[in-house]
Amino acid sequence: MINGIPAxxxxxxxVVILVPLTALALVSCAAWPRLTQRFGLALPALAVVTxxxxxxxxxxxxxxxxxxxxxxxxxxxxxxxxxxxxxxVGLFALAVALWWMQRRTGAAPLAGTGSPAAVAEGExxxxxxxxxxxxxxxxxxxxxGAGAVVQTYRIGDSGARAAWHNxxxxxxxxxxxxx
Numbered sequence: 001m002i003n004g005i006p007a008x009x010x011x012x013x014x015v016v017i018l019v020p021l022t023a024l025a026l027v028s029c030a031a032w033p034r035l036t037q038r039f040g041l042a043l044p045a046l047a048v049v050t051x052x053x054x055x056x057x058x059x060x061x062x063x064x065x066x067x068x069x070x071x072x073x074x075x076x077x078x079x080x081x082x083x084x085x086x087x088x089v090g091l092f093a094l095a096v097a098l099w100w101m102q103r104r105t106g107a108a109p110l111a112g113t114g115s116p117a118a119v120a121e122g123e124x125x126x127x128x129x130x131x132x133x134x135x136x137x138x139x140x141x142x143x144x145g146a147g148a149v150v151q152t153y154r155i156g157d158s159g160a161r162a163a164w165h166n167x168x169x170x171x172x173x174x175x176x177x178x179x
Contacts, residue, residue, distance in 0.1 A: 006067070008060035012159065015057050015084070018050040019152045022091050023145030029098050030141035033134065036102040047095035051088045058082065073162035080155045087148035094141055101137075105130070 002010055029036040029043055036043060058081050065078055 006060070006064045008057060008064045011053065011057040011060050012156070014053045015050075016152060016156060018046070018053055019084070019088065019091075020149050022047050022050040022088075022095070023141075023148050026091055026095055026098070027138070027141045027145050030094075030134070030137040033098075033102060036098050039099075041099065044092070044095045044099045047088075047092040051092045054085050054088045058085070071162060073158065073165060077155065077158040077162045080151070080158050084148070084151050084155060087144060087151055090144040091148055094137070094144060098137060098141075101133070 001007060025039065025043055025046060029039060061078060061081055065074055068074060
């Protein structure tokens, strides 16, 4: 509880903001490696904060689940919530890999990785390998980013359904008090 409000209801907002933000930053850095250089440690730092926020929010949700009436919608929401951690682990791992690759290759090109034919044609050594690695990083970041964002949406939607089902009227209620 934080100031009389279940912590889960507050922490969930951190996850809802950080997961898409991390996914966007990751895809951007994979597609434009110079951004990774500009981001520096901010990309893995953002990813680790996102990663840590998920189990903190899930733990707070488990506490809340034991303090509300049993409901299949709450159970479904909790099960979906458990599925976000692997996605954020993937976001974090790729963020660290992109940062590490930028540090390793940012200062000097990879030596000795180009084919003799490519070198003879004037292509810098390692260009094809770097191109393939960049393409793989973009595809993996898109898959991880989309998966994490979709899972976050599914969790949020199920949480809203669990919190709001049968808790409001489709018709306006009369105001109370003296007006």
